[in-house]
Amino acid sequence: MPPLPSKTVVERLLDGLDIALRLVLALMVFGIFGVLFAQVLCRYVFSLPLYWSEELAKYLMIYVTTIGAAVAYRNYAHPYLMIVTSALSGSRLRVYDLILRIPVFIFFCVFAYVGWRYAVSNEWMTTPGLQISFFWPFFAVPLGAVCVLCYLVLDTANILVWGRSWLMPPDADPLLDATEFPA
Numbered sequence: 001m002p003p004l005p006s007k008t009v010v011e012r013l014l015d016g017l018d019i020a021l022r023l024v025l026a027l028m029v030f031g032i033f034g035v036l037f038a039q040v041l042c043r044y045v046f047s048l049p050l051y052w053s054e055e056l057a058k059y060l061m062i063y064v065t066t067i068g069a070a071v072a073y074r075n076y077a078h079p080y081l082m083i084v085t086s087a088l089s090g091s092r093l094r095v096y097d098l099i100l101r102i103p104v105f106i107f108f109c110v111f112a113y114v115g116w117r118y119a120v121s122n123e124w125m126t127t128p129g130l131q132i133s134f135f136w137p138f139f140a141v142p143l144g145a146v147c148v149l150c151y152l153v154l155d156t157a158n159i160l161v162w163g164r165s166w167l168m169p170p171d172a173d174p175l176l177d178a179t180e181f182p183a
Contacts, residue, residue, distance in 0.1 A: 017151065018074050021067055021070060036054075051129050059136070067143070067144055067147055069148065070151060073148050094159065097159075098159065104148075119138035122135065122138055
């Protein structure tokens with residue numbers, strides 16, 4: 001097997017985004033653990049419950065979910081029709097994948113827009129425990145959608161310009177090969 005070619009600029013950007021989001025996820029999960037551990041310790045050992053801890057843990061979990069969805073998209077971990085993908089190969093699989101990206105792109109654009117509008121329209125309210133604007137908990141939705149869109153746009157550019165994707169082998173040709181489709 002020939003050696004893998006070096007990574008493209010887009011692949012390095014995708015890897016950097018992936019590392020950054022995984023680091024943020026790890027910090028948030030550790031933060032959830034820390035806050036809930038402190039809550040249990042304060043409540044049962046010191047009899048001084050932290051009134052804001054459950055709320056912070058809940059909001060961190062929302063961010064973990066939305067950003068985690070983006071990382072899952074990057075790792076192709078969301079469900080898809082394996083019966084279709086297993087029946088396709090080569091450029092047919094790439095064309096199928098590129099076509100499926102169109103509704104995903106539209107969905108996450110709408111999701112980001114609606115999430116942003118919802119966050120902005122509720123920024124005047126404050127959370128009961130933390131006393132922060134409800135904008136911040138609701139901001140997780142458009143943030144996660146934009147993260148998915150970043151992965152989607154960068155990987156699509158990588159497919160169209162360099163013919164590579166985390167889904168495809170590195171030497172695959174992204175363009176439709178007419179010899180694979182007999183007339």
